[in-house]
Amino acid sequence: MDKLKLKKRILEESKRIQRELVKRLESVSRRQAQAEEEGAANLTALSREPEPEPQNRLFPRLADALEGLATLEKLAVEALHERVAPGSVVLTDVRNFFVAVSLAEFSVEGQTYLGLSPESPAYPERAHKRQGDTFRLGGAVHRIEDVF
Numbered sequence: 001m002d003k004l005k006l007k008k009r010i011l012e013e014s015k016r017i018q019r020e021l022v023k024r025l026e027s028v029s030r031r032q033a034q035a036e037e038e039g040a041a042n043l044t045a046l047s048r049e050p051e052p053e054p055q056n057r058l059f060p061r062l063a064d065a066l067e068g069l070a071t072l073e074k075l076a077v078e079a080l081h082e083r084v085a086p087g088s089v090v091l092t093d094v095r096n097f098f099v100a101v102s103l104a105e106f107s108v109e110g111q112t113y114l115g116l117s118p119e120s121p122a123y124p125e126r127a128h129k130r131q132g133d134t135f136r137l138g139g140a141v142h143r144i145e146d147v148f
Contacts, residue, residue, distance in 0.1 A: 003148040007077045007089050010098050010108050014115060017106055018069045025062040032059075068101040068117075075100055080148040084129045086118050092142040099123070 081088045090097040096113045103115025116123060125135045134143050 003080055003089070004078075006109065007080070007148060010089055010113060011072065011075060011077050011100070013106055013108050014098060014100055014103060015069070015072045017103055018065065018072055018101065022062070022065045022069055025065050029059065029062055071101050082130055082147060084126045084144075084147055089113070089148050090126065090144060091146040092144050094140065094142045097126070
């Protein structure tokens, strides 16, 4: 297995998933804004009061998704890691992780991975660990089989 090539494929799949999330949230945001504008226009016509100020419709989930996409776009995966750090692929005896942004499980080349943000409360327990080290998650002990 070419670890660097696999790492790049995992990053590309993560970007694809994050882009899809951004598109869905932008679509919802546009529909919500349109519905609010139509509701405000109807209310204004009935009350003959001035239209309310436009509100910021970029709700927090969309802002988070855009930030996550920016993080992935800046992430360099040109080197292999010996210790868990942002950009690492972490294989354990229980589950595989990609340290970049929080993502639901996804598959690359027949293996499943879970996106783990370095900002998440679960990250410090794994940070700087290396092959053979263990960490506790949900009461279970996980053994790191490989980091790259």
